[in-house]
Amino acid sequence: MNDRKKEQKTYNVLPGPKMGLVTPEYLEQVAELARRHQVPFLKLTGAQRIAIAGHQPETAAEIWREMGQPAGPRKPVGIHYIQACPGEKWCKFGRQDTLALGGKIEKTLMELDLPAKTKVGISGCQFNCCESYLRDLGIFGTTKGWSLIFGGNGGGAPRIGDVVGEGLDDDQVVALARRCIDFFREKARKMERTGRLMRRTPLAELQDYLKTGST
Ligand code: SF4
Numbered sequence: 315m316n317d318r319k320k321e322q323k324t325y326n327v328l329p330g331p332k333m334g335l336v337t338p339e340y341l342e343q344v345a346e347l348a349r350r351h352q353v354p355f356l357k358l359t360g361a362q363r364i365a366i367a368g369h370q371p372e373t374a375a376e377i378w379r380e381m382g383q384p385a386g387p388r389k390p391v392g393i394h395y396i397q398a399c400p401g402e403k404w405c406k407f408g409r410q411d412t413l414a415l416g417g418k419i420e421k422t423l424m425e426l427d428l429p430a431k432t433k434v435g436i437s438g439c440q441f442n443c444c445e446s447y448l449r450d451l452g453i454f455g456t457t458k459g460w461s462l463i464f465g466g467n468g469g470g471a472p473r474i475g476d477v478v479g480e481g482l483d484d485d486q487v488v489a490l491a492r493r494c495i496d497f498f499r500e501k502a503r504k505m506e507r508t509g510r511l512m513r514r515t516p517l518a519e520l521q522d523y524l525k526t527g528s529t
């Protein structure tokens with residue numbers, strides 16, 4: 315294995331920050347760890363996290379320990395993080411409180427076992443800075459409440475997700491997101507993302523499930 319390949323094998327994502335929110339203390343801790351362990355590469359990821367690379371696996375384990383987190387992701391698939399924009403509290407265009415909703419979604423869905431990797435993006439308005447139409451579960455705010463999108467993907471098999479609810483309050487959007495996730499758990503094959511599931515599933519089947527709780 316050449317040096318470049320070895321470095322690619324040592325790519326890790328630091329624990330936290332949640333929804334991209336950082337404090338000066340967190341950044342100082344990361345900077346101190348990176349300097350002390352001579353981490354050659356730090357990068358802000360598209361998922362609003364901080365990646366470290368180019369170090370040895372034992373260094374990664376040490377860094378995770380020093381950050382007060384178990385080494386590596388808790389589970390191979392499922393929801394690993396919630397992506398959220400600043401929302402109405404911090405952005406002049408924001409129509410809903412993304413960070414508060416992100417906390418509720420995290421509490422309800424984060425620990426569930428799911429068939430495949432599942433990305434969640436919450437945007438505070440229709441500009442959709444968190445690309446909610448391209449997330450497995452996408453949410454964006456309007457003056458009338460939240461809209462919920464299911465089955466989006468921005469990767470190798472891109473798909474614009476389907477709008478499954480509009481004008482929802484916090485509790486309603488969390489409940490409907492949970493129903494979408496239940497559908498995903500019941501219908502998807504192992505390692506099948508929501509986008510692929512919805513390519514082979516009539517939208518009416520999902521809509522009926524969301525109305526009745528089953529098909
Ligand atoms: S989606 Fe809207 S509220 Fe969120 S950062 Fe973009 S413009 Fe602001």
